[in-house]
Amino acid sequence: MAGRLQDKVAVVTGGCSGIGLATVRRFAEEGAIVVIGDLDADRGPTIAQEIGGTFVRCDVTSADDVDALFRTAWETHGSVDVAFNNAGISPPDDDSILTTGLDAWRRVQEVNLTSVYLCCKAALPYMLEQHSGSIINTASFVARMGAATSQISYTASKGGVLALSRELGVQFAREGIRVNALCPGPVNTPLLQELFASDPERAQRRLVHVPMGRFAEPAEIANAVVFLASDESSFITAADFLVDGGISGAYVTPL
Numbered sequence: 001m002a003g004r005l006q007d008k009v010a011v012v013t014g015g016c017s018g019i020g021l022a023t024v025r026r027f028a029e030e031g032a033i034v035v036i037g038d039l040d041a042d043r044g045p046t047i048a049q050e051i052g053g054t055f056v057r058c059d060v061t062s063a064d065d066v067d068a069l070f071r072t073a074w075e076t077h078g079s080v081d082v083a084f085n086n087a088g089i090s091p092p093d094d095d096s097i098l099t100t101g102l103d104a105w106r107r108v109q110e111v112n113l114t115s116v117y118l119c120c121k122a123a124l125p126y127m128l129e130q131h132s133g134s135i136i137n138t139a140s141f142v143a144r145m146g147a148a149t150s151q152i153s154y155t156a157s158k159g160g161v162l163a164l165s166r167e168l169g170v171q172f173a174r175e176g177i178r179v180n181a182l183c184p185g186p187v188n189t190p191l192l193q194e195l196f197a198s199d200p201e202r203a204q205r206r207l208v209h210v211p212m213g214r215f216a217e218p219a220e221i222a223n224a225v226v227f228l229a230s231d232e233s234s235f236i237t238a239a240d241f242l243v244d245g246g247i248s249g250a251y252v253t254p255l
């Protein structure tokens with residue numbers, strides 16, 4: 001039986017860990033040809049081999065690297081049907097605005113927001129040529145809700161991803177290209193584990209707001225990405241697609 005993404009060429013950034021890795025595997029299971037762009041040149045080739053895809057070492061803050069990533073997908077596999085622009089960081093020196101320095105602010109903006117601009121700019125000409133494509137940019141529930149456990153640059157960068165995705169979704173709707181922002185709630189990945197390892201109290205403060213009483217598993221987010229990437233979501237564009245275990249709907253959560 002054909003997969004839900006049969007023979008679609010899908011580029012995934014940050015595909016060597018967490019949400020990206022789970023998505024790479026789900027995409028492959030659904031028949032996609034996957035091109036992974038990630039900094040991690042140790043794990044990348046092995047993961048690409050496991051799923052029969054292609055690995056391109058890529059720093060998503062570099063325009064040249066990003067252009068080479070999408071060009072590789074186009075030249076090697078003949079199209080760019082899906083772009084899952086997902087790589088991101090959440091470093092501990094991005095904290096309250098009172099303590100976060102300009103260097104940390106700028107680094108997070110580069111990796112989380114400028115990268116999405118670069119990836120969309122690189123993917124769109126191919127998608128325009130083929131009059132089809134689905135772009136999914138990873139934002140976060142923190143783009144929609146404020147947190148007292150602040151990561152000021154991270155939150156601002158994800159707000160930028162939402163606005164950028166919405167505008168591109170509107171601009172290119174009649175060209176057969178859909179652009180959506182994915183807003184995961186907290187997900188059990190190295191990014192979150194790293195952030196909370198040093199501060200279990202902070203983790204608990206986040207967890208208490210999740211009606212389901214747990215963090216998401218990466219595969220649960222990947223399932224939503226498969227839907228947004230596939231033709232099943234053909235009337236969904238310019239959306240903020242929340243996959244958050246109910247956080248954004250909650251006023252008081254069950255004990």
Ligand SMILES: NC(=O)c1ccc[n+]([C@@H]2O[C@H](COP(=O)([O-])OP(=O)(O)OC[C@H]3O[C@@H](n4cnc5c(N)ncnc54)[C@H](O)[C@@H]3O)[C@@H](O)[C@H]2O)c1
Pocket residue numbers: 013014015016017018019020037038039040058059060061086087088089090111138139140141183184185186187188189190191192
């Ligand atoms: N984990 C969560 O709770 C959560 C919640 C909401 C949104 N998100 C977002 O989801 C995305 C993925 O997060 P994750 O938890 O899977 O993270 P992760 O740390 O598990 O994986 C991130 C991947 O991105 C790669 N990467 C980092 N910087 C890069 C760069 N400059 N160029 C290329 N690749 C780079 C890393 O090598 C890694 O493979 C991020 O955008 C993150 O902000 C995560």
